[in-house]
Amino acid sequence: MSIVYDRQENLLTLTTENTGYQMCIDELGILRHLHYGSRTGAQDMSYQIIDFDYAFSGNPIQYRRERNFSLDILPQEYTSFGVGDFRLNSVAVINADGSRAAQFHYVSHEIRKGKYAIPELPASYDNGDEAETLIVTLRDEVTGLTVKLHYGVFEKLDIITRYAEICNDGKAPVTLEKAASLCLDLPHGNWDLMHFWGKHAMERQPERQPIGHCITTVGSTRGTSSHQQNPFIIVCDHEATEDHGDCYGMMLAYSGGFKAELENSQINSVRAVMGIDDTYFSWKLEPGQSFHTPEVILSFADGLTALSHNYHHFIRHNVCRGKHHLEKRPVLINNWEATYFDLNEDKMYALAKEAAALGIDQFVLDDGWFGARYDDNAGLGDWFVNYDKLPNGLDSLIEKINGLGMKFGIWVEPEMVNEDSDLYRAHPDWALSAPDRTPTFGRNQLVLDMSNKDVVDYLYGCLSTLLKEHNIAYIKWDFNRSVCDVYSHALPADRQGEVSHRFVLGLYNLLDRLTTEFPDVLFEGCSGGGGRFDAGMLYYTPQIWLSDDTDAIERLIIQGGTSYGYPVSTMGAHVSAAPNHQTGRTTPINTRGIVAMSGAFGYELDLTKLPESDKEAIRIQIQRYHQDEVLIHQGSYYRLTDVTKGYYTAWQIVSEDKSKSLVNLVITSPQPNPEPLHIRFKGLDPNANYHIEESDKVISGAALMNGGYTYPVMHGDYPAMQLHLSVRS
Numbered sequence: 174m175s176i177v178y179d180r181q182e183n184l185l186t187l188t189t190e191n192t193g194y195q196m197c198i199d200e201l202g203i204l205r206h207l208h209y210g211s212r213t214g215a216q217d218m219s220y221q222i223i224d225f226d227y228a229f230s231g232n233p234i235q236y237r238r239e240r241n242f243s244l245d246i247l248p249q250e251y252t253s254f255g256v257g258d259f260r261l262n263s264v265a266v267i268n269a270d271g272s273r274a275a276q277f278h279y280v281s282h283e284i285r286k287g288k289y290a291i292p293e294l295p296a297s298y299d300n301g302d303e304a305e306t307l308i309v310t311l312r313d314e315v316t317g318l319t320v321k322l323h324y325g326v327f328e329k330l331d332i333i334t335r336y337a338e339i340c341n342d343g344k345a346p347v348t349l350e351k352a353a354s355l356c357l358d359l360p361h362g363n364w365d366l367m368h369f370w371g372k373h374a375m376e377r378q379p380e381r382q383p384i385g386h387c388i389t390t391v392g393s394t395r396g397t398s399s400h401q402q403n404p405f406i407i408v409c410d411h412e413a414t415e416d417h418g419d420c421y422g423m424m425l426a427y428s429g430g431f432k433a434e435l436e437n438s439q440i441n442s443v444r445a446v447m448g449i450d451d452t453y454f455s456w457k458l459e460p461g462q463s464f465h466t467p468e469v470i471l472s473f474a475d476g477l478t479a480l481s482h483n484y485h486h487f488i489r490h491n492v493c494r495g496k497h498h499l500e501k502r503p504v505l506i507n508n509w510e511a512t513y514f515d516l517n518e519d520k521m522y523a524l525a526k527e528a529a530a531l532g533i534d535q536f537v538l539d540d541g542w543f544g545a546r547y548d549d550n551a552g553l554g555d556w557f558v559n560y561d562k563l564p565n566g567l568d569s570l571i572e573k574i575n576g577l578g579m580k581f582g583i584w585v586e587p588e589m590v591n592e593d594s595d596l597y598r599a600h601p602d603w604a605l606s607a608p609d610r611t612p613t614f615g616r617n618q619l620v621l622d623m624s625n626k627d628v629v630d631y632l633y634g635c636l637s638t639l640l641k642e643h644n645i646a647y648i649k650w651d652f653n654r655s656v657c658d659v660y661s662h663a664l665p666a667d668r669q670g671e672v673s674h675r676f677v678l679g680l681y682n683l684l685d686r687l688t689t690e691f692p693d694v695l696f697e698g699c700s701g702g703g704g705r706f707d708a709g710m711l712y713y714t715p716q717i718w719l720s721d722d723t724d725a726i727e728r729l730i731i732q733g734g735t736s737y738g739y740p741v742s743t744m745g746a747h748v749s750a751a752p753n754h755q756t757g758r759t760t761p762i763n764t765r766g767i768v769a770m771s772g773a774f775g776y777e778l779d780l781t782k783l784p785e786s787d788k789e790a791i792r793i794q795i796q797r798y799h800q801d802e803v804l805i806h807q808g809s810y811y812r813l814t815d816v817t818k819g820y821y822t823a824w825q826i827v828s829e830d831k832s833k834s835l836v837n838l839v840i841t842s843p844q845p846n847p848e849p850l851h852i853r854f855k856g857l858d859p860n861a862n863y864h865i866e867e868s869d870k871v872i873s874g875a876a877l878m879n880g881g882y883t884y885p886v887m888h889g890d891y892p893a894m895q896l897h898l899s900v901r902s
């Protein structure tokens with residue numbers, strides 16, 4: 174049993190293989206947080222909270238306590254608001270009488286088998302007997318506002334999930350101005366924050382900094398989880414390394430704006446609060462109505478690598494769903510960087526023919542096939558074939574491609590509209606725009622109002638028709654701008670603060686209907702590359718185009734940064750042209766292949782223009798990838814170097830039974846007179862002997878991990894090397 178209630182001490186203890194989480198209900202009914210970290214068993218951890226005089230900080234008189242009681246220093250599970258805890262709050266309300274306060278006390282709790290689901294939102298799932306759920310109910314006695322804190326405990330996986338259901342059980346409406354998914358008071362210590370910042374074509378750059386005595390915020394106000402920040406943060410001990418040290422992961426399964434805040438308080442204790450972005454948020458709850466926050470996925474581990482492994486397994490097995498999430502993915506050719514908008518049937522067929530001859534499984538027709546889409550000024554919203562470019566229609570092209578033995582995939586950007594489109598001309602009020610203001614354009618496009626059910630139903634009609642009428646095996650679902658002018662013409666003035674979240678619910682509703690109705694179709698997420706790379710999207714789309722930057726050297730940081738929280742199977746990665754279109758850099762085809770293979774692999778360049786030597790290299794890459802893909806996607810991933818430092822980057826993948834391993838190395842900044850390049854491998858069986866295919870040497874696992882491996886000198890432009898290890902008996 175992973176959830177235990179100690180009736181005598183009023184303790185609730187959640188236990189996983191290596192971690193423990195404890196809370197208690199104190200004599201005042203406050204749900205105190207006692208512990209999250211390595212296992213501490215059934216021990217009552219409340220001995221850690223000591224009394225001291227905090228009268229100057231606020232000691233609420235209603236508790237009739239002495240000077241040594243203050244909510245302001247008490248670790249709590251979900252904090253009250255406006256009543257004496259001055260740190261980051263979990264919830265903010267405006268009551269019907271205009272007061273801004275809520276004080277939550279324990280009412281009851283319930284332990285259930287299995288994992289909870291969340292209405293209208295993605296939530297991780299249990300594959301049978303993996304999880305238990307704890308629901309703790311708290312209530313504000315004055316207004317009747319009730320909070321049901323949900324905890325999902327995945328014992329074997331070292332994962333605990335949380336979300337809050339906020340119900341108005343009172344008699345008057347209440348407006349929520351903030352509704353966090355998580356409040357976590359961390360133990361005393363010296364903590365660093367790791368977050369993943371970026372911009373378009375430069376996503377998820379890892380950055381680590383000490384948490385100072387101030388509020389640090391990581392978030393997005395862009396309506397998407399964003400290129401600029403990711404809804405995944407790590408709080409780790411200042412001394413923590415890849416291999417050791419206390420590391421907490423907090424990942425929000427949400428694709429809209431979010432906020433993760435950290436406050437190191439006056440008594441040196443850090444509180445983390447994470448949830449929907451509250452900057453423009455408000456949500457009116459009539460009596461009897463409930464609000465559900467998105468889910469936070471928590472993990473604690475010894476070292477960053479172990480933390481990443483917990484998330485990799487969990488995302489693959491308990492977040493991504495459907496027919497494709499654990500299956501081999503097709504190697505694809507995408508026409509975007511080959512032709513951009515300049516596509517037609519002959520060109521596409523020529524590209525597909527070349528791809529088929531090289532062993533590629535699937536052709537993806539990117540932007541430009543529909544409406545008046547000759548550039549990015551027009552066409553979005555009109556999901557009907559452009560007969561000027563494809564005079565014989567989609568089916569003719571699809572049949573020809575299928576005839577080559579390849580599957581066919583297609584690009585869409587459903588949530589967007591161009592002013593120059595039939596859709597906008599018919600329904601200008603379907604675009605988000607504030608009354609009497611000229612809306613802001615991004616990539617010449619406006620954002621559709623996904624909070625409006627009519628819009629979602631219309632898109633469902635277009636996309637389901639597309640999928641029903643054509644033999645389409647794959648959808649690339651794009652979203653190419655940030656959201657502003659957040660105003661819905663379908664909602665009254667006092668509900669406009671709800672639009673951002675309702676937008677995300679509309680998106681999830683559409684994805685849910687389509688993925689349920691078309692289970693055979695593989696959906697890939699995308700948002701100008703990786704601007705919506707999050708566990709919410711991964712619930713519907715088991716892979717996401719990682720970045721519009723396809724430069725192999727830049728990709729090492731983007732893929733490496735993403736790997737802290739997400740497995741390689743989720744990262745769309747393609748070999749593109751040299752010189753690279755984003756950076757102008759030329760890298761060898763071998764290096765480009767090795768980098769892209771650590772992902773959902775494909776090609777995105779004009780194959781018809783390649784020299785025979787590159788085509789031969791691609792043929793070999795694809796064969797190699799097929800030999801290695803199970804290892805790559807199912808193995809344990811190790812970062813052997815810090816992707817932000819040094820003149821080379823190395824990473825390793827080890828099969829579950831440790832019988833095979835792949836070690837990849839890329840020289841990112843070639844050196845004159847290089848010193849010997851020496852790396853210690855990880856995750857191997859110390860007692861086994863490994864044959865290294867490329868050097869034909871046999872070396873023990875212990876030697877490779879403790880002594881290391883010395884590479885031959887590698888000269889030239891960005892050379893790369895793969896080593897294939899297999900156990901020799």
Ligand code: GLA
Pocket residue numbers: 509539540584651653699700701702718720721
């Ligand atoms: C975005 C995507 C690209 C491509 C273009 C098409 O930038 O990330 O891969 O699909 O849109 O307009």
